[in-house]
Amino acid sequence: MPCTVIVGAFWGDEGKGKIISYLALKDNVDYCVRTGSVNAAHTVWTKGKKYALHMVPAGFVNPKCRLFIAAGANVHVAKFFEEVELTKVHKRISIDNNASIIEEKHSAQDKASAFNKGLGTTGWGVGPALEERARRTAKLAKDLPELKPYVLDTVTEINQGIDQGKNVLLEGTQGFMLSLYFGTYPYVTGRDTGASAIASEAGVGPTRVNDVLIVYKSFITRVGTGPLPGEITKEEAQKRGWFEISAGTGRDRRSAPFDFDLAKKTAKINGATQSAVTKLDCIYPKCQGERRFDELPIEAKQFIKEIETQTGIPVTLIGTGPDALDIVDRRK
Ligand code: IMP
Ligand code: MG
Numbered sequence: 001m002p003c004t005v006i007v008g009a010f011w012g013d014e015g016k017g018k019i020i021s022y023l024a025l026k027d028n029v030d031y032c033v034r035t036g037s038v039n040a041a042h043t044v045w046t047k048g049k050k051y052a053l054h055m056v057p058a059g060f061v062n063p064k065c066r067l068f069i070a071a072g073a074n075v076h077v078a079k080f081f082e083e084v085e086l087t088k089v090h091k092r093i094s095i096d097n098n099a100s101i102i103e104e105k106h107s108a109q110d111k112a113s114a115f116n117k118g119l120g121t122t123g124w125g126v127g128p129a130l131e132e133r134a135r136r137t138a139k140l141a142k143d144l145p146e147l148k149p150y151v152l153d154t155v156t157e158i159n160q161g162i163d164q165g166k167n168v169l170l171e172g173t174q175g176f177m178l179s180l181y182f183g184t185y186p187y188v189t190g191r192d193t194g195a196s197a198i199a200s201e202a203g204v205g206p207t208r209v210n211d212v213l214i215v216y217k218s219f220i221t222r223v224g225t226g227p228l229p230g231e232i233t234k235e236e237a238q239k240r241g242w243f244e245i246s247a248g249t250g251r252d253r254r255s256a257p258f259d260f261d262l263a264k265k266t267a268k269i270n271g272a273t274q275s276a277v278t279k280l281d282c283i284y285p286k287c288q289g290e291r292r293f294d295e296l297p298i299e300a301k302q303f304i305k306e307i308e309t310q311t312g313i314p315v316t317l318i319g320t321g322p323d324a325l326d327i328v329d330r331r332k
Contacts, residue, residue, distance in 0.1 A: 003168045003204065004211040007195045008175035009266045011222035013246070013253065014215040015278030017042030017058040019317060020171055021324040024059035030166035031066050031158060032059025035201040036173030037074035037102060037129070039122040039189065041248035045322045052247040056083040056093065057171050061324060063092075068154045070170075071096035072201025074129050075141055094152040096203075101139040102129040119187055120224025122249050127190040155203030162208050170209070172198040176266045177222075187226025195270040213316070214272035216263055216307065218242075218283045221253035230256035242282045258303075260310045267311040277307060278319035281326075290320045293328050 004023075008014045021044045023029055034057040041052040046061045055076060059065040067089055069075060075095055084090055106125030110116050116127060132138040141147050161168055172193065177183045179193040191197065195212045199205070222228045223246045237243040237255045244253040267275065281288040284300040293301070296318075304315050318328040 002165055003162050003170070003209050004213055005170045005172060005195045005198050005209055006213050006215060007172040007198060007270050007272070008193070009214050009216045009263060009275075010175045010220045011177045011228070012040065012173075012175040013221055013223070013244070014175060014217040015043075015276075015319055016172065016215050017044045017053065018278060018319055018322070018324060019213070019215055019276045020058035020169060021046060021061045022317065022327050023169060024062040024065050025324060026329070027167055029059050029062060029065050029169050031068060031161050031168045032057040032171055033068040033070050033154070033158060033169065033202045034171050034173070035070045035073050035198050036191065036193070037124065037126045038076035038079050039124045039126045039248065040173035041246075042171075042173070043247045044324065046324050050322075051087065053083060053087075054248070055080045056087050056089060059169055059171070060087045060089050065092070067093040068158060068202075069093070069095040069099055070201040071098045071155055071203050072197075073099045074102045074126060074133070075099050075147075076102045076124070077144065077147065093150060094154055094157070095141045095147060095150045096154040097140065097142040097151055099141040100129065100133045101141065101144065102126065103139070106132070118225065120226075122224075130190040158202060158204060159208070162204065168204075170198050170202045170204060176270060177262075182269060184226045187224065195272070211274060212270055212272045213274050213276060214267055214270055214313075215276045215278060216258070218277060218279045218303070219258055220256045220262075222255075223249065223251050223253050228254050228256050229262070230259060232256060240283070241285065242279070258307075260306065263307060264310050264312075267313055272311070272313055274314050274316045275307065275311060276317035276319065277304060277315050280304075280318050281320045287320045289326055291326070291328055293318070293330055296328070
C-alpha cells in the first residue's frame with residue numbers, strides 16, 4: 001500500500017482473487033480497480049459463499065471499498081449487470097468513460113475462428129473486441145445509455161485518491177505468461193498482462209505505484225494450448241492433489257510443478273517488490289487453514305524460503321485454504 005499492483009506470475013489462475021479479497025478486508029483498501037476483460041474469472045470465497053467474478057473487482061468483499069473498471073478494460077455489459085446484482089455493489093462501482101465494450105459478435109468471431117480455436121481461447125471474444133478497439137470502431141462505455149448511471153472519469157478519480165493517500169489496489173487479470181508481449185506467443189491473450197500494463201490500463205503513471213505484488217501458486221496451471229514446461233498428466237496431478245478445473249470455462253487445467261527460474265524471471269520483469277504464494281495446502285496438506293508461519297511444516301517453510309532466495313523478494317502472504325482469511329500474513 002498505498003498504490004499496489006497485483007500481477008499473476010504464470011498462466012493465470014494463481015489465486016489473485018483470493019489475495020485481493022484478503023487485502024481488501026485487512027488493509028482497508030479504499031479503491032480497487034479491475035483491468036482486463038471478461039475472459040478472466042477471479043474466485044473469491046467469503047462468508048462460506050463462492051464467487052467467480054468476471055467484471056466486478058475482487059475488493060467488493062469490503063463494503064467500504066469503491067470499485068472501478070479501468071479505462072483500458074473491456075466491459076461485457078450483461079455480465080456486469082449480473083455481477084452487480086449478485087454482489088450488490090450498485091452504489092459503489094464505476095466504469096471509466098473510455099472502457100470499451102465487448103459484444104456478442106466478438107464472441108461469435110472468436111468461436112468461428114479456427115486459428116483462435118487452435119489457441120484454445122476462452123471464446124468470450126476478447127481478441128476480436130480488442131482488434132475492433134485498435135481499428136477505432138469499438139463502442140465505449142460512454143456510448144451506452146444503460147451504463148450512464150455507472151460511467152465516470154475514473155482516471156481522475158483514482159489519481160485524486162492516490163494524491164489523498166488512499167489505499168489503491170490495481171487488480172491484474174490472467175498471468176504474465178499470457179502476455180501478448182512477454183508470453184508464449186501466439187498462445188497468449190490479446191493484451192499485455194504485466195504490471196506496467198495494469199497501471200497503464202488504470203491510468204496510473206509508473207512513478208505513482210508503490211508496490212508490485214506478484215502472485216505465485218504453489219504449482220503451475222494452464223488452460224488452453226501452448227507450451228507448459230514440466231507438464232505432468234491429469235492422473236499425476238490428481239494423485240498429487242492439485243488437479244483443477246477452470247473457474248471461467250469449466251475446462252480441465254493442465255499442470256506442472258513450481259518453476260523457480262520462471263518465478264525469478266517474472267518477478268524481475270514485473271518489478272515485483274513482494275510476492276504471495278497461494279495453495280500451499282495443496283502441496284503440503286498439513287498447512288490447511290494455518291495462519292502462522294511458525295506452525296507450517298519444515299518442508300513448507302523451506303519451499304517458501306527457496307522462493308525468496310531465488311526471486312530476491314519477500315513472500316509476504318501465503319494462502320493455506322480457500323477462504324479470503326486463510327492466509328499466513330508475514331507483514332506483521
Ligand atoms: P483469450 O484470452 O480468450 O483470447 O484466450 C487466450 C489464451 O489465454 C487461452 O489459452 C486461454 O485459455 C487463456 N486465458 C485467457 N484468460 C484466462 C484466465 O483468466 N485464466 C487462465 N487462462 C486464461
Ligand atoms: Mg481465473
